Amino acid sequence: MSVQERKERERAARERLIVATARELAEKQGWDAVTTRRLAERIEYSQPVLYSHFRGKREIIGAVALEGAAEMAVALRAATAAAHGPRPRVTALARTYLDFAERNPAVYDAMFRLDGGLAFAAEDTPEPLKDAFAALLESLGEVAGDGVHPGLFTEVFWASLHGLATLTRAGRLPPAEAERRVELLVDRLAVL
Amino acid sequence: MSVQERKERERAARERLIVATARELAEKQGWDAVTTRRLAERIEYSQPVLYSHFRGKREIIGAVALEGAAEMAVALRAATAAAHGPRPRVTALARTYLDFAERNPAVYDAMFRLDGGLAFAAEDTPEPLKDAFAALLESLGEVAGDGVHPGLFTEVFWASLHGLATLTRAGRLPPAEAERRVELLVDRLAVL
DNA sequence: TTGATTGTCTAGCGGTGCTAGGATCGGGTC
DNA sequence: GACCCGATCCTAGCACCGCTAGACAATCAA
Numbered sequence: 001m002s003v004q005e006r007k008e009r010e011r012a013a014r015e016r017l018i019v020a021t022a023r024e025l026a027e028k029q030g031w032d033a034v035t036t037r038r039l040a041e042r043i044e045y046s047q048p049v050l051y052s053h054f055r056g057k058r059e060i061i062g063a064v065a066l067e068g069a070a071e072m073a074v075a076l077r078a079a080t081a082a083a084h085g086p087r088p089r090v091t092a093l094a095r096t097y098l099d100f101a102e103r104n105p106a107v108y109d110a111m112f113r114l115d116g117g118l119a120f121a122a123e124d125t126p127e128p129l130k131d132a133f134a135a136l137l138e139s140l141g142e143v144a145g146d147g148v149h150p151g152l153f154t155e156v157f158w159a160s161l162h163g164l165a166t167l168t169r170a171g172r173l174p175p176a177e178a179e180r181r182v183e184l185l186v187d188r189l190a191v192l
Numbered sequence: 193m194s195v196q197e198r199k200e201r202e203r204a205a206r207e208r209l210i211v212a213t214a215r216e217l218a219e220k221q222g223w224d225a226v227t228t229r230r231l232a233e234r235i236e237y238s239q240p241v242l243y244s245h246f247r248g249k250r251e252i253i254g255a256v257a258l259e260g261a262a263e264m265a266v267a268l269r270a271a272t273a274a275a276h277g278p279r280p281r282v283t284a285l286a287r288t289y290l291d292f293a294e295r296n297p298a299v300y301d302a303m304f305r306l307d308g309g310l311a312f313a314a315e316d317t318p319e320p321l322k323d324a325f326a327a328l329l330e331s332l333g334e335v336a337g338d339g340v341h342p343g344l345f346t347e348v349f350w351a352s353l354h355g356l357a358t359l360t361r362a363g364r365l366p367p368a369e370a371e372r373r374v375e376l377l378v379d380r381l382a383v384l
Numbered sequence: 385t386t387g388a389t390t391g392t393c394t395a396g397c398g399g400t401g402c403t404a405g406g407a408t409c410g411g412g413t414c
Numbered sequence: 415g416a417c418c419c420g421a422t423c424c425t426a427g428c429a430c431c432g433c434t435a436g437a438c439a440a441t442c443a444a
Contacts, residue, residue, distance in 0.1 A: 007390095036432060046393050048434075057432065112364065113305075120364045148376065155365055156356070156373050163355030164348070172304065172312045173347055181348050184340065188348075188381050199421095228401060238424050240403070249401065 015053045017043050019063045026064070026106035031114065034060075055117075062116030068107035069128040072100050076135040086143050090190045093139045094161060094182050101165035112162060133158075145191030157189055207245045209235050211255045218256070218298035223306065226252075247309075254308030260299035261320040264292050268327040278335050282382045285331045286353060286374050293357035304354060325350075337383030349381055 021042045026034045036057060040047040054060050079096040083089040101108040110116055111129075119125045133154070140157050141150035164181060167173045173181075213234045218226045228249060232239040246252050271288040275281040293300040302308055303321075311317045325346070332349050333342035356373060359365045365373075 035430080037430085047432090048394095049392070051433070052391085112359070112362070120362070121366045152369060152372060152376065155359075155369075156352070156376050159355030159359050159365065159373070160348070160352035160377075161355070162359055163351030163353070166358070167304070167347075167351050167354055170304070170312070173351065174313045177344060177347075180344060181351070184344065184348050185352075227399085229399090239401090240425095241423070243402070244422085 011053075014043070014045075014049075018050060018053055018060065019067060022060050023064045023067070023107060023110075026110070027104065031061070031106060031109060058115060058117045061110045061114050062118050064107060065110040065114075065116040065118060066126055066128045068104060068111050069126075069132040071104075071107075072097075072111075073128070073132040073135040075100055076132070077138070080135075080139045087186070087190070087192050089139050090143055090192075091182070091186050093136070094186055097136075097161045098165055098168075098178070098182065102169065105169060108165065113166065140190075143190035143192060148191075153189075157185075160185055160189065203245075206235070206237075206241075210242060210245055210252065211259060214252050215256045215259065215299060215302075218302070219296065223253070223298060223301060250307060250309045253302045253306050254310050256299060257302040257306075257308045257310060258318055258320045260296060260303050261318075261324040263296075263299075264289075264303075265320070265324040265327040267292055268324070269330070272327075272331045279378070279382070279384045281331050282335055282384075283374070283378050285328070286378055289328075289353045290357055290360075290370070290374065294361070297361060300357065305358065332382075335382035335384060340383075345381075349377075352377055352381065 018039065022034050022039055025039065025042065034057075036047050036050055039060075040050055043049075050060070054063065075096055076093060079092040080089045083092040118129065120129065136158055137150060137154045140154045144150045144153035164173070164178070164185070168175055168178060210231065214226050214231055217230065217234065226249075228239050228242055231252075232242055235241075242252070246255065267288055268285060271284040272281045275284040310321065312321065328350055329342060329346045332346045336342045336345035356365070356370070356377070360367055360370060
C-alpha cells in the first residue's frame, strides 16, 4: 500500500502547488492573467493535468478562496485577541479586515467578488467560510446592541467593510481618508 | 452641410443603439454574454463597426455605466423629494439605491463592479457619476452629524449600501432579512 | 513477459477581443 | 452625366481563452 500512499501524497502536493501558483500569479498580475495555459506552464505540467484536480478554473478560484478564508480567520482572531475592551477590539477587527483585503487583493476577490462555485450562507457552505464569518461574529456580537440579532449586525458590519474594501480598491473612494472612514463606521455602527 | 448633419445624426443613433443593445443583453443574460460578435449581430452590423464608436468592450461598459448613473440620480432624487423629514428621506434613499441595484444588476455592475475605464473621485470624473454622488450627498449630508464631513459620511454610507447590494446579489447574504439590514444601517449611521 | 490500468501529453474544438486590408458606396467636381 | 476620391463597412484572420478527445508512455499485477 506504500506505493499508493506515496502517489496520493505526491498528488496532494501537486494540488497545493496548483493553488499556490494560481494565487501567486493572480496576486502579481491579476486573475485575468491566470489562464489554464500559463498556470500549466508554471507548474510544469500540461493543461489537462489541472482538470484532473479541479473541474475547471472556477474550482481553482474556489480553492484559493478557501485558503484565504482560513488565513483571514486567523488574522482576525489574532488581532482581536490582542485588543482589550470592545471598542479597541472592533477597531482592530475592522482595520485587520481592510488590511487583509488590501494586502491580498486577488485572494479577497476570489473570496467575495469572483465566482468560485462556493455556497454561502447555506448548509453546504465550506467550513473555512463559516469560520471566517464566525471570527467576525465573535467580536461583533458583543457590540450589536440590545434587541439586535448578533448575526444580522455582523452581516451589516461586514457588508460595510466589504463596501469600503471594494470601492477603495476600485478607485471609487480616495484612499487618503480610509482611516477616518473606518473610525466613523466603528463609532456609528457599534454600540459601545 | 445637411448631408453631413444627417450622417452625424445617424451615427449618434447607432451609438445609442449599441449601448442600449449591450445593456439589454447584459441585463438578460449577464455581461459574459455580451460579446462583440453577439452585439454586432444584434445591431445588424459587423464587429469592426463597434470599434468605430468605442475603443473596445470596456468603453461600451463605461457608456452603460454613465447611462445608469444618470438614471440612478433621477431615481434617488425622486424618492427623497417625495419623503418628508430626514429619517424618511434617508430610508427612502437607501431603499431606492438597493432597489436600483437589484432591478438593474447589469447596469449596477457596469457602474461599480466592472472596469468601464472611467475615472472616479477625480477631476476628470464624468459628470453623471459626480451627479449621482451629489444626489446621495444631498440627502445624506443633513444626517452626517456634528463635526463629521458630509462627503466622508456619504462615502461611508454609500460603501455600506454597496456592500449590502453586492453581497446580497452574490448570494453571500440571505435575501430574506434585507429590509431589517437596511433599517439597522439607517438607524445606526444616520444622526437623526 | 504480458496485459491492463493509470497517468500524461499532443492536438484541436469552439469561443473571445480586436484589427488589417480590400470592396463598395456616395458626394463633389468637371 | 461620368469620373474620382474619400468615407464607410465587411471579410478574414490574429493570438488568445477554457476545456477535452484520443494517442501514447509508464507502471503495476498476473
